[in-house]
Amino acid sequence: MTDLPTVALLGTGAMGAGMARNLAAAGIDLRVWNRTPERAAPLADVATVAATPAEAVAGADVLLTMLYDADSVLEVVSGLGDAIAPGTTWLQQSTIGVAGTNQAIALAEELGLVLVDAPVLGTRKPAEDGTLTVLASGPDEVADHVAPLLDAIGSRTLWLGPAGAGTRLKLAANAWVLTVVEGLAESLALTRDLGLDPALFLDAVQGSAVDAPYLRLKGEAMLSGALDPSFALSGAVKDADLILAAARAAGTELAVLPGVREHLARGVEAGHGDRDMAATYLAH
Numbered sequence: 001m002t003d004l005p006t007v008a009l010l011g012t013g014a015m016g017a018g019m020a021r022n023l024a025a026a027g028i029d030l031r032v033w034n035r036t037p038e039r040a041a042p043l044a045d046v047a048t049v050a051a052t053p054a055e056a057v058a059g060a061d062v063l064l065t066m067l068y069d070a071d072s073v074l075e076v077v078s079g080l081g082d083a084i085a086p087g088t089t090w091l092q093q094s095t096i097g098v099a100g101t102n103q104a105i106a107l108a109e110e111l112g113l114v115l116v117d118a119p120v121l122g123t124r125k126p127a128e129d130g131t132l133t134v135l136a137s138g139p140d141e142v143a144d145h146v147a148p149l150l151d152a153i154g155s156r157t158l159w160l161g162p163a164g165a166g167t168r169l170k171l172a173a174n175a176w177v178l179t180v181v182e183g184l185a186e187s188l189a190l191t192r193d194l195g196l197d198p199a200l201f202l203d204a205v206q207g208s209a210v211d212a213p214y215l216r217l218k219g220e221a222m223l224s225g226a227l228d229p230s231f232a233l234s235g236a237v238k239d240a241d242l243i244l245a246a247a248r249a250a251g252t253e254l255a256v257l258p259g260v261r262e263h264l265a266r267g268v269e270a271g272h273g274d275r276d277m278a279a280t281y282l283a284h
């Protein structure tokens with residue numbers, strides 16, 4: 001137990017809050033900070049709630065960031081100054097794309113931090129259940145150090161090589177997720193507009209090779225309007241932009257994603273940005 005690292009987790013949103021509870025349940029000494037204090041306060045039963053990022057990281061062995069995007073991650077970590085000791089491991093788990101991760105690599109070098117780029121697959125419920133899949137990348141030497149943390153928040157960790165590899169695989173996985181969500185919204189809209197009950201689409205594919213648990217989950221949310229965010233639509237647009245930027249830089253022609261991005265953004269423009277990404281259906 002005493003060998004477990006002390007962790008400072010910055011960002012107790014939809015994902016960070018569940019991750020925090022699982023870290024604490026694994027016996028890890030945890031400090032948490034969130035920009036909006038009301039979102040961190042409910043964690044006071046399992047963690048020390050810090051008033052500032054600097055207070056959270058003082059004396060911590062591992063800094064864990066689960067913030068919204070590259071700008072928020074880079075702003076918060078660069079603002080730590082002397083509060084964070086050189087040699088501290090920085091477990092960066094937010095989805096910040098290739099360019100953002102390159103900036104994080106440079107910032108880690110500047111501050112003397114050991115960066116582990118480790119975005120996750122899974123959404124709010126797997127974060128609460130500790131069943132995320134972690135796409136970890138960074139120096140082999142720190143794998144054992146962070147293993148108890150990754151085991152606490154996920155059911156599977158893939159170690160992928162130097163920092164940056166995790167983020168690249170995350171973008172490929174998210175391209176799939178966004179394509180499925182938008183494709184599902186289109187099939188439901190098409191069923192409806194062809195004069196049928198849209199639920200018939202879900203009935204038609206049920207149990208077949210083209211069915212999927214995710215189709216049921218998101219399809220039922222689309223049809224029932226139960227759109228509390230597991231992953232907000234605005235975040236889906238952010239990720240679509242990260243995927244498109246990475247593909248452009250890699251020279252990959254993506255036929256589907258530009259249209260997916262346009263439809264997701266239409267949902268945000270219609271005022272659904274804070275609802276679950278299944279709200280893209282409302283803009284069809």
Ligand SMILES: NC(=O)c1ccc[n+]([C@@H]2O[C@H](COP(=O)([O-])OP(=O)(O)OC[C@H]3O[C@@H](n4cnc5c(N)ncnc54)[C@H](OP(=O)(O)O)[C@@H]3O)[C@@H](O)[C@H]2O)c1
Nearest residue numbers: 011012013014015035036067068072094095122123230231
């Ligand atoms: N939800 C998912 O299904 C899912 C799955 C995998 C990965 N991710 C990724 O995980 C990360 C967190 O996602 P989430 O769903 O937990 O998002 P969320 O609920 O919107 O939480 C975002 C967090 O970032 C903070 N934040 C935003 N802008 C900030 C700024 N300028 N300065 C400081 N803090 C800032 C928020 O603080 P406030 O509370 O003050 O706004 C909150 O703590 C994102 O990168 C997301 O893409 C999400």
